Amino acid sequence: xxxxxxxxxxxxxxxxxxxxxxxxxxxxxxxxxxxxxxxxxxxxxxxxxxxxxxxxxxxxxxxxxxxxxxxxxxxxxxxxxxxxxxxxxxxxxxxxxxxxxxxxxxxxxxxxxxxxxxxxxxxxxxxxxxxxxxxxxxxxxxxxxxxxxxxxxxxxxxxxxxxxxxxxxxxxxxxxxxxxxxxxxxxxxxxxxxxxxxxxxxxxxxxxxxxxxxxxxxxxxxxxxxxxxxxxxxxxxxxxxxxxxxxxxxxxxxxxxxxxxxxxxxxxxxxxxxxxxxxxxxxxxxxxxxxxxxxxxxxxxxxxxxxxxxxxxxxxxxxxxxxxxxxxxxxxxxxxxxxxxxxxxxxxxxxxxxx
Amino acid sequence: xxxxxxxxxxxxxxxxxxxxxxxxxxxxxxxxxxxxxxxxxxxxxxxxxxxxxxxxxxxxxxxxxxxxxxxxxxxxxxxxxxxxxxxxxxxxxxxxxxxxxxxxxxxxxxxxxxxxxxxxxxxxxxxxxxxxxxxxxxxxxxxxxxxxxxxxxxxxxxxxxxxxxxxxxxxxxxxxxxxxxxxxxxxxxxxxxxxxxxxxxxxxxxxxxxxxxxxxxxxxxxxxxxxxxxxxxxxxxxxxxxxxxxxxxxxxxxxxxxxxxxxxxx
Numbered sequence: 001x002x003x004x005x006x007x008x009x010x011x012x013x014x015x016x017x018x019x020x021x022x023x024x025x026x027x028x029x030x031x032x033x034x035x036x037x038x039x040x041x042x043x044x045x046x047x048x049x050x051x052x053x054x055x056x057x058x059x060x061x062x063x064x065x066x067x068x069x070x071x072x073x074x075x076x077x078x079x080x081x082x083x084x085x086x087x088x089x090x091x092x093x094x095x096x097x098x099x100x101x102x103x104x105x106x107x108x109x110x111x112x113x114x115x116x117x118x119x120x121x122x123x124x125x126x127x128x129x130x131x132x133x134x135x136x137x138x139x140x141x142x143x144x145x146x147x148x149x150x151x152x153x154x155x156x157x158x159x160x161x162x163x164x165x166x167x168x169x170x171x172x173x174x175x176x177x178x179x180x181x182x183x184x185x186x187x188x189x190x191x192x193x194x195x196x197x198x199x200x201x202x203x204x205x206x207x208x209x210x211x212x213x214x215x216x217x218x219x220x221x222x223x224x225x226x227x228x229x230x231x232x233x234x235x236x237x238x239x240x241x242x243x244x245x246x247x248x249x250x251x252x253x254x255x256x257x258x259x260x261x262x263x264x265x266x267x268x269x270x271x272x273x274x275x276x277x278x279x280x281x282x283x284x285x286x287x288x289x290x291x292x293x294x295x296x297x298x299x300x301x302x303x304x305x306x307x308x309x310x311x312x313x314x315x316x317x318x319x320x321x322x323x324x325x326x327x328x329x330x331x332x333x334x335x336x337x338x339x340x341x342x343x344x345x346x347x348x349x350x351x352x353x354x355x
Numbered sequence: 356x357x358x359x360x361x362x363x364x365x366x367x368x369x370x371x372x373x374x375x376x377x378x379x380x381x382x383x384x385x386x387x388x389x390x391x392x393x394x395x396x397x398x399x400x401x402x403x404x405x406x407x408x409x410x411x412x413x414x415x416x417x418x419x420x421x422x423x424x425x426x427x428x429x430x431x432x433x434x435x436x437x438x439x440x441x442x443x444x445x446x447x448x449x450x451x452x453x454x455x456x457x458x459x460x461x462x463x464x465x466x467x468x469x470x471x472x473x474x475x476x477x478x479x480x481x482x483x484x485x486x487x488x489x490x491x492x493x494x495x496x497x498x499x500x501x502x503x504x505x506x507x508x509x510x511x512x513x514x515x516x517x518x519x520x521x522x523x524x525x526x527x528x529x530x531x532x533x534x535x536x537x538x539x540x541x542x543x544x545x546x547x548x549x550x551x552x553x554x555x556x557x558x559x560x561x562x563x564x565x566x567x568x569x570x571x572x573x574x575x576x577x578x579x580x581x582x583x584x585x586x587x588x589x590x591x592x593x594x595x596x597x598x599x600x601x602x603x604x605x606x607x608x609x610x611x612x613x614x615x616x617x618x619x620x621x
Contacts, residue, residue: 051522071525072534084523088541097537101528149527 001062001152002027003048003185008057010043010209017043019209020057025202030179030186032200034193036232040209041189042157048187049155050074061152072101074153077146077184081158083138085130091141092117092126098149116144119178136167143175147182154179154186160195172199193233197221205229227352230279237285237322238277238352243270253278253351256316259296261344266351276353282311284348285324287331288341295341298322300334314340383600390594397590412594421579425559428490428575432497433555439498440505440554441547445535448513459510466503473499474567481568489570496564501554508553512546513539552610556603 008021018040025031033041046052048059050071058067066074077098085094092113099109117123120140130138139159146154159175160168176199179186190196196203197217205212205220205228213225224230227238241255243266251263251270255278263270263278270276288295298314301321310331312324324342334340385399390408392401412418447459465473473496481492516539524534540547562577569575574582576595583592 049522049526051525070530071522072528072530074526076526078523078526080519080523082517082519084517084519086520086523086538086542097524097529098527101533145523145527 001185003031003153003187004058004060005044005048006058006060008044008047008059009055010040010047010052011055016209018047018054019211021204021206021211022057023202023204023211023214025185025187027185028180028183029201030176030188030199032188032190032196032203033206034190034196034203034232035206035212036191038208039206041191041206043209044206045155045157045187045189048153049076049078075149075151076153076155077149077151078155079139079142079146079157079159081161083130083142083162085138085141085145087130090127090129091122091133091137094130094141095145095148098145102149112148116148120144135162136171139163139171143178147178147184150182152185154182154184156186156188158190159188161190161192168195169198175199197233205232207232224279224350227277227279230350230352235282235323235325237280237282239280239316239320239322239349240277240318241275243272243274243276243351245272246270251351255349256296256318256320258317259294261294261349263349263351264347267353269353270351274353276351279350279352280322280344280348282323282325283309284345285322285326286343286345287312287324287326288343290339290341292341292343295343296322298340298342300336300338300340302336303331303334305331312340314342386593387597387600390590390597392590395590397593408590408594409598411591412598415591415595418576418579418591418595421574421576424490424569424573425576428493428497429555429559431494432501432558433551435494435498436501436505436554436558437547437551440502440550441509441540443502444506444509444513445539448510448516462506463503465500466507470500470561470563474564477564478567490573493565493568493570493575496568497558497561500561500564501557504553504557505547505550508546508550509543512543516543548610548613552606 003023003025005021005023008018009016010018021040021044023031033044035041043052047054050066050069050073054067058065060066061075086097089097095113095116096109099112104112113126114123117126120143122137122140122144125133125137128137130141133141139162142159156175160171163171172195179199188196188200201216202214203217203220204214207228213220213229215223220229221233224233230236231238239255241253241261243263244252244254244260246252247262249265251266252260253263253266253270253276255261261278290297296316298316300312300314302313304311304313305328307328309325310328312326312331312334314322314324316322322342388401389397389399390401390412391404391406392398393403393405393407394401443462447455447462477492477496477499481487487495520538520542521534524538525531529537560577561575562581565575565578566581569578576599580592580595583589583595
């Protein structure tokens, strides 16, 4: 079923934990709530789970308003960050817990638990207590326990943060596969933008309780709504500048003390004289000769090879640092101290007016 | 840090430990062994070997009925103290409200209140009001002194309890009450059992309140032993004490087994 959050708000005294959060998640899709700690993402998730009562606003699942429904009557499956497995119950009993509460008959219960154990590669571990399982196995039991009740909403609270990096990626993809297979509408809380981008259909970026931007991974990466989003998602260079003149929809700005650059559709507020910053992603920079027109003159400070790319750390004439990700073969022959030209690729510059 | 017993410091520590345990345990050995002597009065080390004092103690109906009274009162008191103590500990750890610290201090205060003061106060109170009758007076008194033991042990256990477990239970469809009984209670059970055993032992062992509040015709075992010792120290009294020591030992072993194996499954 689809989920609709409408002007969801939670305040503690004068502190605003979540301010007017609105989002719509279509049936079978996954929304990632992404942001630094304290941004209100977990509070939002806990409001959907029913552990926190919203100050105002509403939560709808399908046509039903569940805003005031107690947690145990909501049909949600939640995977906790700490997994929260019942330490006194075996893996199978943990998974069966929700089925028992729903009064599922013994035969069907056992069959569904076994099927879920198989699906999550846990067969053979059914009788183990949580403390006898590895972190990855515990995580899978937690997922199985949430999935087996066939919830109308799946909630994931940083479910991979306690796994090591390698396991995290494969588990994330597996989770995404299961979520699609079960056709579950999901909300996924994370502070890891790579995780959010790789498994969520839609990403809601939050900061200080406020929704900053909501959209697909590519929308958020390519057209960030503000400087915070641009900075939080991926790597970003910000070049201070000033608008010189308008040219129709576009504008020409002076960036990083000296270079005139064309900005595509920077918005109506970008009037001549306005101060601001231009976003330039490291991979949207091409290496050029330092004398070539339309490129920033920069002094190479450090080159770090990453295999598929090389990151070029350089300093511009106005003293600001810049990072360019270039093909390793382009960086060959460069050394610290060398003067290079850094040319922004077409339409790579995004203007943020000074607030 | 580990200290080898071969080092001089380690040797001194070992010696001190042996002396301390000897000092603590030797009187118990005397109590258990002395009634084995065939002298007609208590002597240690016992001379001769007879089980007749133990047999006499086991066949003395006064002791047996006093034991029954003590067990009944200790069990009732411990169960009531367990219920009140766990409920109080849950409330004190789960909710924050004004006066919470004060309430916790009040709940724990019987631990520091002299028992004699409580005994006199309760005797006057029950005489005036006639509120409780029979053995319930003593049960009520013991509940007052036993509850702090349950609370003392349950509070830290419940404070450490991971609340997300309770939330997980609710998320899976358990009402708050069900979540408490299906998840909270089983997880914190070792602590609660320990507190209840402590409460049981406290009540079973208690003599001051029992002297004041026990039914005239039905003294508890400690009261019975106390009066027997005052009348004349015959070996059967020591034999009763010896039996109690053995019973306690059995209880400790049982508790240890429950704690080790009982905590695994519900």
